[in-house]
Amino acid sequence: MISTVILFPHSRMEPIHQRIIAINKExxxxxxxxxxxxxxxxxxxxxxxxxxxxxxxxxxxxxxxxTPIGIVKPFRAIGGKFxxxxxxxxxxxxxxxxxxxxxxxxxxxFVSYHYSASDIHLGCAGWKYDTKAARNHAEYLKKELEFVFxxxxxxxxxxxxxxxxxxxxxxxxxxLSGEMLIGKSDQxxxxxxxxxxxxxxxxxxxDLVPFLRGNAERISELRKYPRKPEQLEHxxxxxxxxxxxxxxxxxxxxxxxxxADPNLAESIRVAGSLIEKNLRNAPAGDDATxxxxxxxxxxxxxxxxxxxxxxxxxxxxEKVLHDAYPELMRSGRCHSLSSIMWEPxxxxxxxx
Numbered sequence: 001m002i003s004t005v006i007l008f009p010h011s012r013m014e015p016i017h018q019r020i021i022a023i024n025k026e027x028x029x030x031x032x033x034x035x036x037x038x039x040x041x042x043x044x045x046x047x048x049x050x051x052x053x054x055x056x057x058x059x060x061x062x063x064x065x066x067t068p069i070g071i072v073k074p075f076r077a078i079g080g081k082f083x084x085x086x087x088x089x090x091x092x093x094x095x096x097x098x099x100x101x102x103x104x105x106x107x108x109x110f111v112s113y114h115y116s117a118s119d120i121h122l123g124c125a126g127w128k129y130d131t132k133a134a135r136n137h138a139e140y141l142k143k144e145l146e147f148v149f150x151x152x153x154x155x156x157x158x159x160x161x162x163x164x165x166x167x168x169x170x171x172x173x174x175x176l177s178g179e180m181l182i183g184k185s186d187q188x189x190x191x192x193x194x195x196x197x198x199x200x201x202x203x204x205x206x207d208l209v210p211f212l213r214g215n216a217e218r219i220s221e222l223r224k225y226p227r228k229p230e231q232l233e234h235x236x237x238x239x240x241x242x243x244x245x246x247x248x249x250x251x252x253x254x255x256x257x258x259x260a261d262p263n264l265a266e267s268i269r270v271a272g273s274l275i276e277k278n279l280r281n282a283p284a285g286d287d288a289t290x291x292x293x294x295x296x297x298x299x300x301x302x303x304x305x306x307x308x309x310x311x312x313x314x315x316x317x318e319k320v321l322h323d324a325y326p327e328l329m330r331s332g333r334c335h336s337l338s339s340i341m342w343e344p345x346x347x348x349x350x351x352x
Contacts (some may be wrong), residue, residue: 079126178215
């Protein structure tokens with residue numbers, strides 16, 4: 001049975017489920033309403049942007065760059081540990097690149113790794129807090145993307161410091177960070193990008209400016225209103241598995257895992273370890289959920305295929321967590337929810 005988010009009776013859902021659906025309803029309505037704005041944005045900034053990043057709920061590129069939802073295509077896995085040869089990942093990157101080519105555009109990919117400036121153990125659990133190893137992998141993946149796609153992709157190794165939402169682009173002529181651009185004009189930012197990344201086209205440089213300007217503004221905000229120490233740590237309540245989570249941008253709420261990951265069980269186990277830790281001192285009723293979602297559209301995966309995949313992912317995740325964290329699953333504090341999403345409108349349909 002499928003029910004739309006509007007008709008699904010909230011009384012049958014856990015509070016965390018209600019929160020997911022409330023967020024989706026608000027964000028999907030905003031997404032549809034802002035379609036004209038996005039089209040105008042793309043007309044002005046035609047470069048297609050994507051970001052390869054960790055499942056960590058503290059890594060939110062729209063929040064860190066103050067850019068609209070839906071402008072950056074996200075690819076998430078534990079530690080950002082994608083490999084170019086993964087069939088599903090390669091297929092999705094190819095599809096994204098082909099869309100750009102069909103519109104006469106090129107693709108820019110932030111190949112990111114993340115860390116904490118204040119405490120190494122607030123960094124990336126997927127890399128066992130080894131920032132050097134995480135960056136090395138990002139550098140490797142950048143080279144692989146450029147080898148496979150050539151001039152159609154500009155891949156940029158990008159450090160993400162999660163205490164202050166600081167982005168740092170690593171280039172051939174040194175690093176360029178949002179912090180370096182605080183108070184700079186758009187022309188100043190454009191000139192600095194050109195000096196640091198001489199291989200980049202003028203069009204792409206102009207299209208990168210809003211991201212770096214937004215990051216500078218975000219850093220300034222956090223300097224004025226710093227996060228509390230407890231806000232720097234993991235505090236997620238959702239393990240989101242599948243696709244179509246662009247709208248789920250609330251900071252530190254969800255660990256998001258793309259289903260292109262062939263090491264899916266390991267990603268789910270690591271996410272489970274973080275959820276278990278987050279719930280230890282949480283009050284009764286402050287629970288967590290496994291949330292699977294699959295997109296469907298007119299061409300590609302249809303509704304019935306999406307239903308089967310969403311349900312299958314949920315059952316798979318439940319089994320992995322039952323095996324790895326039986327006490328958590330027996331506690332009744334980790335619920336599960338499956339859905340499919342009509343891609344054009346971002347409207348979710350709950351599967352029961």
